[in-house]
Amino acid sequence: MEILLAVAVMSVAAASWVMASTFRTRIRENTTQLEQAKGQITAQCAELKQTAGDLDRHLRDIRQYVRTRLDHEVARTRGNTTHRVLVGGIHPEQQAAADTLPALYESFLRELPLEILYRDSAQQFSVRFYLLWSTLNGQSLEQRLEMLLRACPNDNGAPVQGLNELRGLLRALHKAGPGTLQVGPLVIIRTRDDLIGTVLAATEASLFDGESVLAAPQERAARLKDLAGDGLADLGSWAGRSQETGA
Numbered sequence: 001m002e003i004l005l006a007v008a009v010m011s012v013a014a015a016s017w018v019m020a021s022t023f024r025t026r027i028r029e030n031t032t033q034l035e036q037a038k039g040q041i042t043a044q045c046a047e048l049k050q051t052a053g054d055l056d057r058h059l060r061d062i063r064q065y066v067r068t069r070l071d072h073e074v075a076r077t078r079g080n081t082t083h084r085v086l087v088g089g090i091h092p093e094q095q096a097a098a099d100t101l102p103a104l105y106e107s108f109l110r111e112l113p114l115e116i117l118y119r120d121s122a123q124q125f126s127v128r129f130y131l132l133w134s135t136l137n138g139q140s141l142e143q144r145l146e147m148l149l150r151a152c153p154n155d156n157g158a159p160v161q162g163l164n165e166l167r168g169l170l171r172a173l174h175k176a177g178p179g180t181l182q183v184g185p186l187v188i189i190r191t192r193d194d195l196i197g198t199v200l201a202a203t204e205a206s207l208f209d210g211e212s213v214l215a216a217p218q219e220r221a222a223r224l225k226d227l228a229g230d231g232l233a234d235l236g237s238w239a240g241r242s243q244e245t246g247a
Helices: 001-078 095-111 141-151 161-175 202-209 217-231 236-245
Strands: 083-092 116-122 127-134 177-184 186-190 196-200
Touching: 001 083, 001 116, 001 161, 001 202, 083 095, 083 202, 095 116, 095 127, 095 161, 095 177, 116 202, 141 161, 141 196, 161 177, 161 186, 161 196, 161 236, 177 217, 186 217, 196 217, 196 236
Parallel strands: none
Antiparallel strands: 083 127, 083 177, 116 127, 177 186, 186 196
16 A cells, blocks of 8 residues: 555656646746747847838938928029019927917918928927919019018008918917017017017028028027118017907
């Protein structure tokens, strides 16, 4: 009986040893497979990262090429009254303004009308536009923008196409705080204290077109005052009243 019991115990021990050995072998195999999978995933992530980096570089190259070509068209068509490529932009200092101004800006463009050729939002909060102006009635863009800008503070004036859209855009900029708007020769600057704007001559507007690094609104306002002289429109009081009355 004791012999049989000993044999049974030995059999159980042997079976346990075999099971444990098999279990350890499977653990080692699974661990090896996991390490191999981890290596494959790491290699794939590295490849994806490299691919993403390559795509990012290609996109930057394409963006730079498009901008270079359009800048050439801006310079080539400057002064042409019937067909011009223009630079525009929205350059607020705050993210909240960057979320609300583009829709109002584009609504105003449609009323002028100006066609958006290219939109470049590579810089934080800022959007640079390339715009196409075409006219069949002989009116220059400067004349149209000047008429709209001067009509903004006159709430009793006759309705003009695009006026409500421009007013809404300027009120939004005034409320949003420091920043700059540009539609070709029309430049509007909001500083902490003022909201000013003017329609520049084509050669003067080109000084704002080519800025790769934007100056602070206060610096741009000082430059605009020098260029505009008596042609500067002070819109701060009107925008403030409109904001207070909800007009």
